[in-house]
Amino acid sequence: MTGPTGGDGAAAVVRRRVVVRGRVQGVGFRMSCAQRARQLELGGSVRNRADGTVEAVFEGPAVAVDAMVAWCGAGPPLARVTAVEVHDEDPAGLAAFAVT
Numbered sequence: 001m002t003g004p005t006g007g008d009g010a011a012a013v014v015r016r017r018v019v020v021r022g023r024v025q026g027v028g029f030r031m032s033c034a035q036r037a038r039q040l041e042l043g044g045s046v047r048n049r050a051d052g053t054v055e056a057v058f059e060g061p062a063v064a065v066d067a068m069v070a071w072c073g074a075g076p077p078l079a080r081v082t083a084v085e086v087h088d089e090d091p092a093g094l095a096a097f098a099v100t
Contacts, residue, residue, distance in 0.1 A: 011060075011061035011062065011063065012061070012062050013059065013060060013061065013062075013091045014059070014060075014061075014062045014065050014088070014091065015044075015057065015058070015059040015065070015088070015089045015090060015091045015092065015094075016057070016058050016059075016065055016069055016086055016087065016088055016089065017055065017056070017057050017086075017087045017089055018055070018056050018057075018058070018069055018072050018084055018085065018086050018087070019049075019053050019054070019055050019084070019085040020053060020054045020055075020056070020072050020075065020081055020083075020084050021052075021053050021081070021082050021083040021084070021085075022079065022080045022081040022082035022083065023078075023079060023080040024052075024053065024054045024075060024079050024080075024081060025048050025052055025054065027075070027076060027078035027079045028076045028078060028079075029046075029054050029075050029076055029079050030046045030047070030048065030054065030099050031099065032075065032076035033046045033054075033056055033068075033071070033072070033075070034046055034097055034098075034099045036068065036071055037056075037058060037068055037097045038097050040060065040064040040067060040068060041060060041064070042058050042059060042060040042064055042065065042068060042097055043058075043059040043060060043093075043094025043095045043096055043097060044056065044057040044058045044059050044060075044094055044097050044098075045057050045097065045098040045099070045100050046097075046098075046099055046100070047099070047100040056068075056072065057089075057094070059091055059092065059093075059094040069084070069086055072084050
């Protein structure tokens with residue numbers, strides 16, 4: 001029986017772009033996000049947007065990406081997240097995680 005990994009045992013690589021709304025700038029969101037993403041060995045990036053939101057891209061094994069998307073729902077202790085938009089994208093082969 002094959003599962004979501006295609007049957008070869010390798011974890012399926014996914015990419016998700018998230019936009020996080022609420023009090024998410026000036027509270028250490030980007031640095032905390034990058035630290036957690038690097039611990040999970042994900043590729044991608046995180047940045048502040050001019051409209052006050054934070055945008056992040058996570059790429060790697062689905063279980064790790066899902067963990068980061070869930071983390072974005074709360075963020076670091078000083079953040080007050082009110083909404084998280086999630087968009088699936090095609091993987092681009094990202095290996096490192098950057099704060100931009």
